[in-house]
Amino acid sequence: MTTNLFSRSRVTIITMCLGVTLAAVQAHAMGSDSSTGSARITDYAKAVELIDDEEYSKAIPLLKKSIREKGDYADALNQLGFAYRKSGNWKVGMEYYLKALALEPNHLGANEYLGELYLEEDDLPNAEKQLVTLQKACGTCDEYEELAEAIEDYKDDKNID
Numbered sequence: 001m002t003t004n005l006f007s008r009s010r011v012t013i014i015t016m017c018l019g020v021t022l023a024a025v026q027a028h029a030m031g032s033d034s035s036t037g038s039a040r041i042t043d044y045a046k047a048v049e050l051i052d053d054e055e056y057s058k059a060i061p062l063l064k065k066s067i068r069e070k071g072d073y074a075d076a077l078n079q080l081g082f083a084y085r086k087s088g089n090w091k092v093g094m095e096y097y098l099k100a101l102a103l104e105p106n107h108l109g110a111n112e113y114l115g116e117l118y119l120e121e122d123d124l125p126n127a128e129k130q131l132v133t134l135q136k137a138c139g140t141c142d143e144y145e146e147l148a149e150a151i152e153d154y155k156d157d158k159n160i161d
Contacts, residue, residue, distance in 0.1 A: 043062045043063075043065050043066040043069075044062070044063065044066045044075070044076055044079075046059075046062055047059040047060075047062035047063045047066065047076075047079060047083075048079060050062070051079060051082060051083055051086075054086070056082075056083040056084075056086045056087045057083075057087060059079070059083045060080065060083050060084065060087075063076050063079055063080040063083065064080070067080070072099065072103060073103070074100040074101075074103045074104040074107045074110065075100075075107075075109075077096045077097075077099045077100035077103070077110070078096070078097065078100040078107060078109045078110040078113065079109075080096045081093045081094070081095070081096030081097040081099075081100065081110065081113060081114075082109075082113050084096060085113065085116075085117055085120075090117055090120060090121065093113075093117060094114070094117055097110045097113055097114040097117065098114075101114070105133075106133070106136075106137035106138075108134065108137060108138055108141060108143040109143060111130050111133050111134050111137065111143065111147075112130070112134060112143035112144075112146055112147045114130050115127040115128075115129075115130030115131055115134075115147040115150070115151070116147065116150055118130065119150055119151065119154045124151070124154065124155075124160070127147070127150075127151055127154070128151065130147060131144065131147050131148060131151060134147060
């Protein structure tokens with residue numbers, strides 16, 4: 001009985017030690033993996049929140065940081081284009097939209113926002129081309145509907161049939 005009790009105690013202690021060691025290894029691994037990834041995600045997510053709050057100049061450095069760390073990706077390039085456009089820098093905004101579309105030609109947001117930029121530049125034919133691109137890419141998705149509405153509003157404002 002004493003031997004059996006001793007064996008059980010020893011097994012319990014060994015099991016506990018292994019469990020603690022495994023938990024420590026997992027915690028370290030999770031921490032080291034998620035710190036870099038979540039920092040990128042956080043920069044991008046925070047930038048999108050700032051854009052939603054119309055704080056474009058604060059969003060721009062976060063988006064640039066995200067791109068520096070992760071490399072070019074269409075969502076960040078599109079948001080960067082949007083932030084620059086809404087800040088009044090249409091030329092730089094267009095450059096980022098075009099970079100996003102070079103990576104993903106059917107990127108819905110970049111196609112919509114580029115179409116809106118064309119309207120701001122009084123370039124209805126190119127805005128309509130973006131609408132056709134959206135229709136081919138997604139049918140009548142939200143981005144298509146929003147650009148179509150912007151084009152109709154533009155035509156109404158300019159008295160164009």
